[in-house]
Amino acid sequence: MLELRHLRTLIALQETGSVSLAAERVFLTQSALSHQLKQLEAYYQQPLFERKTQPLRFTLAGERLLALARDLLDKVASAERDLARIRQGEAGELRVAVECHTCFDWLMPAMDSFRQHWPAVELDIVSGFHADPVGLLLTRRADLAIVSEAEPQAGIVHQPLFAYEMVGIVARDHPLAEKKVWQAQDFANETLIHYPVPDEMLDLWRKVLLPARVSPLRRTSELTVAIIQLVASRRGVAALPFWAVKPYLERGYVVARRIGEQGLSSELYAALRSEDAGLAYMQDFLSTVRERSFATLPGLTVLEG
Amino acid sequence: MLELRHLRTLIALQETGSVSLAAERVFLTQSALSHQLKQLEAYYQQPLFERKTQPLRFTLAGERLLALARDLLDKVASAERDLARIRQGEAGELRVAVECHTCFDWLMPAMDSFRQHWPAVELDIVSGFHADPVGLLLTRRADLAIVSEAEPQAGIVHQPLFAYEMVGIVARDHPLAEKKVWQAQDFANETLIHYPVPDEMLDLWRKVLLPARVSPLRRTSELTVAIIQLVASRRGVAALPFWAVKPYLERGYVVARRIGEQGLSSELYAALRSEDAGLAYMQDFLSTVRERSFATLPGLTVLEG
DNA sequence: TGTTTTGAATGAATTTAATTCATGATTATC
DNA sequence: GATAATCATGAATTAAATTCATTCAAAACA
Structure with missing residues (x-):
């Protein structure tokens, strides 16, 4: 029988595009979700997704359930807000x-x-x-x-x-674009472009440059677009959240690279x-x-x- | 965390007015529902019903959840119909x-x-x-x-x-109104008013009169109101579903009595x-x-x- | 005013269901 | 074509829901 749990899974599936990532999103294992989806498809006696693709695609039936999920979970959230207000003003x-x-x-x-x-x-x-x-x-x-x-x-x-990855960005034709993964040393001879905030608030500084005692030249800018623009014009490199630079990557202004083997989280x-x-x-x-x-x-x- | 199961319980609770009956309705024990409701109230940190009354009353918070339940379960039903159509036309x-x-x-x-x-x-x-x-x-x-x-x-x-109880009905001032429970013999000297259908389709006949070899006088009518009217005018007694006569009971036209110790189901x-x-x-x-x-x-x- | 009946609550035991673990299969990626 | 990465699967485990047995509380009855 359908439960809200299933609908929460569907939303996570759509937002992440994969079973494993969705599992993480709802604090379960990949296996648990796989079983859950199998059960759902058995219940409705029809496939809800095509798994052969990345990101996975919903079937018509899957889309219908997804629409239900969005609708219902919104309404649940709204009702729960009302309950909270009833309880304590x-x-x-x-x-x-x-x-x-x-x-x-x-x-x-x-x-x-x-x-x-x-x-x-x-x-x-x-x-x-x-x-x-x-x-x-x-x-x-x-x-x-x-x-x-x-x-x-x-x-x-x-x-x-939440957590996200900070990526290094650089112009497409800059030498550093050749390296898949950057280390602290790679910043030594570059100009680092960053927001005008105290150093200890820069993740790159706190977690990478300071421990390695690397201190590159610096330049600041208030605006993300301005930073991107400076990087694209080969005035330096920067470290920004992946989600913030993704649109610029897609347009090809700059390229993004991982910082450190594990990535800079x-x-x-x-x-x-x-x-x-x-x-x-x-x-x-x-x-x-x-x-x-x-x-x-x-x-x-x-x-x- | 809220699940549809809880909302299904709330609907059953409202429709039956008691925890025990609601439990039967959703194929669970009274205990299970009691635990479930306790959990729900703990989750929202506030009472959802007043249990001291019969039928039980919902609090403001309870009403809000009930509204959510109706809304959501309707939408689930609608989505599931769509899935069924997608599957097989x-x-x-x-x-x-x-x-x-x-x-x-x-x-x-x-x-x-x-x-x-x-x-x-x-x-x-x-x-x-x-x-x-x-x-x-x-x-x-x-x-x-x-x-x-x-x-x-x-x-x-x-x-x-589903199942329901068939009750005997009779005019308020008829002698049989004095008896809380009727037996087959009580029909012997009465006129039984019923729908014009073959005897074996009358529950009263099949389950009560025939086994006891009692055959009262008979009279038929097509319409429930007409039967009620005849009974109210002391032209006889009848056996009808409780839910069908309830409105007339409330207006006092006739009274209803149980047939057999266990009731005629x-x-x-x-x-x-x-x-x-x-x-x-x-x-x-x-x-x-x-x-x-x-x-x-x-x-x-x-x-x- | 007891006495009995009915409905709800509770804690422990049980059953059921969900989840994980360990692994194999399958599909992308280089 | 090898190598990750992702997904599926069955068995084991864990967690959760449900029942059982009982008590408690209230209502109906005598």
Whole structure:
């Protein structure tokens, strides 16, 4: 018999395009999902996907179920928001402190969506770049901070959002384009183009260059497009989230390369005061961010608490 | 985490008004449902019903989930119909043979609903009362017959619809109104008013009067209201489905009494040719009949295959 | 006002179902 | 054509749902 669990799987399948990735997305093994899909197809006595292809393709029947899934899960989310409001009221304050430039890309759509669902919650962005976003929480000048490390701290809890890969980008005809994988040394004789933020907020700096004691020339820019433009004009190299550069890759302006054998992974957490962790609108904000981000940004991976 | 199973339970709860009856409706024990509801309330951290009352009352949060349930389960049904059509086409023929008068009461709404969902299926009623409705199936003059006993027969399968109680009705000031429970003997000196059908199609006759060799005076009428009217005017007594007389009981025209210590139970099955049992529209017709009937007729009970 | 009946709750035992593990098969990739 | 990567499968395991046996609470009855 059909359950919501099955529909959640279908959504993950569509968003990831493969059984293994979908499994990871819903915190199950590939095997579990394979069994689950087999069971579904047996129940409806017809195939729901063609697995021979990458990404997998839904059959007509599969598409129909997928449409059902989207419809139903939206409605469930909406009902659960109502229950949360019934339980503990609908008003509150949610000031978000952001320390990364690219965060705005996914934050804005999520905030839009949230604003519609919780009109009585005062949603705001604490602007400017702060060395210590968690300090803003403790001094009550913000209620939620987006951070890239979950450093334990009294009175603060960290809720995982998602992880993604930072890739090195360079002009197509630049010598580094020949290397599949870059190491710290490869940056030594380049100009690194990055956002104007403190060094410790740059993942590349913290995790790659600093440990290897490599310090390339630097140049900064506020805007992602500007950085891409500089890279394309051979003014330097940069490290950016894969999902942020993908559109430019497809147009061929620049090429992307892995940094380090395992790739350079970037993680994002929401930090909030422990006392606020139970607030319904707070939890819903986090769900919204995750849901919207996974649905729209390519290549995200889940991040365990 | 919420699953459709929970929503199916909520619907059953509303339709029956009690945990025990709802449990029977969804083929589980009372205990199972009690655990399930406890889990649900723990998940949403708030009560969903007040149990102190009979029938139980939903809280605001409960009502919200119930609305979700109705919405979602409708959509699931609709999607599953689409899948069935994708699998095996949407056209066909469905001629229904009916042997009981009251059947029309629940059959018509179900047929209306079905017609909208399967416009390409030719739906028809084989009119007139036939001594052998199953014969109509074998000679292909009907595709589905509503019968009250599942007599095994080659090439025919019986699918349970539902069961209900037949009650004796009598005028308020008639002596029999004093007796809580009627026995066969109580009919001996009464005039029995019934539909004009062969005796073996009258449950009261088959199961009560014939075994006890009691044969009261008889009088027939085609219409339920007319029978009620005759009973109210002290022209006799009748035995009718509880759900059919309930509205008249509430207006006080007549009173209803149990027949036999255990009550006189009536069962309904759909008989169809074995080869047709797998047809999607056939199965959907049966689901529709059950679903609509349970939702609208009071006092129905489930009937196991 | 007991007494009996009925419906719901609870904890432990059980059954059922979902999930993982280990591995083989299949399909992409270079 | 070799080598990953992805998916499928059966058995083992784990987790979850359900039942069983009982208690508790409330309502109906005498």
